[in-house]
Amino acid sequence: MKHFPIFLSLEGRRVVLSGGGDAALAKLRLLLKTEAGITVFAPDPAPEIADWAAEGRLTLVRRPVAPGDITGAALFYGADEDPVEDARTAAIARAEGALTNIVDNLEDSAFITPAIVDRDPVTVAIGTEGAAPVLARAIKADLEARLPATLGILARLGKAFRAAADILPMGRARRDFWSDWYFRDGPRALARGEDGASGALDELLARHASRDARAGHVAFVGAGPGDPELLTLKARRALDEADVVIHDRLVTPAILELARREATLIDAGKEGFGPSMTQDDINALIVEHAAQGAQVVRLKGGDPTVFGRLDEEIEAVTAAGIPFHIVPGITAASASVAAIGQSLTSRGRNTSLRFLTGHDMKGFADHDWAALARPGEVAAIYMGKKSARFIQGRLLMHGAAPSTPVTVIENASRPDQRILATTLGALPADLARAALTGPALTFVGLAPRAARAELTRQQEVV
Secondary structure, three states: OOOOOOOOOOOOOEEEEEOOOHHHHHHHHHHOOOOOEEEEEOOOOOHHHHHHHHOOOOEEEOOOOOOOOOOOOOEEEEOOOOHHHHHHHHHHHHHOOOEEEEOOOOOOOOOOOOEEEEEOOEEEEEOOOOOOHHHHHHHHHHOHHHOOOOHHHHHHHHHHHHHHHOOOOOOHHHHHHHHHHHHHHHHHHHHOOHHHHHHHHHHHHHHHHHOOOOOOEEEEEEOEOOOHHHOOHHHHHHHHHOOEEEEOOOOOHHHHOOOOOOOEEEEOOEOOOOOEOOHHHHHHHHHHHHHOOOEEEEEEOEOOOOOOOHHHHHHHHHHOOOOEEEEOOOOHHHHHHHHOOOOOOEOOOEOOOEEEEOOOOOOHHHOOHHHHOOOOOOEEEEOOOOOHHHHHHHHHHOOOOOOOEEEEEEOOOOOOOEEEEEEOOOHHHHHHHHOOOOOEEEEEOOOOOOOHHHHHHHHHHO
16 A cells, blocks of 8 residues: 555645646645635636635635745645646645645655545545546446456556556546546456456557547536436436536536536526526537537536427537437426425326426417416426416416415425425415525426425425
């Protein structure tokens, strides 16, 4: 065991990082989880670093590291992605007493940063002594239960071979190489005996060095209603492989945490009746990154095929000749109806269900309100908070009873989920009193399956 695993207390201690690019961002996303005081030296920092500084999450110094800057620091990260500058700053850090890590330079580093499963206060740290970051990522995803017993041997062989693999370009090319080694070629070679495994590494490297770069691809992925445990396995796999994640504002931080730390995260949030990135700009972002060869995940809250403007984005990537696939997600209606213990359809009550969106008011008045107003009908209305009075008026105008049950579920499936059980007649007033601020879905024709006392308690909580 070359690296002894410990948990270092950083509470109230200083950590210094030199660099402002992708390598710096990857380290900072992890360091910002700690209670350390973080100082970043970068003449030209990425916008995210400047934003974190503006929020008071770190101190940003817009110049290179100089002698005296690292005195008193517990840890130092050299992340300039420039061997000469990294060597210069690391020498200063060592002279001033800081434990030093140079990104992607195991031999010159005094410590390594492991992959971390963060369930504070329980933290699981996984390290491969630099053999392969993709291996650490796999362990983080599946833990020990699904890992083959031969991984230790594969890691030793991979570590010894790592310098040779550095002939591949940094980024996806190296990740693909190590992924093939650990999860395909390596286990196959080891099954024939350890002596032949080194030769398999040479063959694998030759294949990767001679092949064309992997083409860009777009995965339209449903993030579900917010609970990370409701993500599909296919969605988790897409996030694990993504170079770029372009996400909606409804995607929760807990789900974004599942993307690789090295992935570029782009907020393309659209807010109803508020500031938004235009759809044309979102389309252009998707095409731009995929055209450069990136594996892009377009991450949408709920299911991308339900009120997600999916067709417009598919048309954009198709016109650019970029391949794509769709990963469905759990839509808000399914999560919301589960939260109130009901079903969307029920024999003897309703055999059909209508999905409506209250955000796009164009054409909203043309719905078949007379059919929706019939007793027993059920409608799931997305983004309907601001149009509640309009919905009430249309339904009452077409004969719906004021006592028709209406349930509004805010932040379905999330820890801060709230349920408002009301009636059509009281809907606008009850919504105003509840002051819901999160994404909400409105059911017309459904009440929570609960005793009246429980409904009263929920309304009092809201």
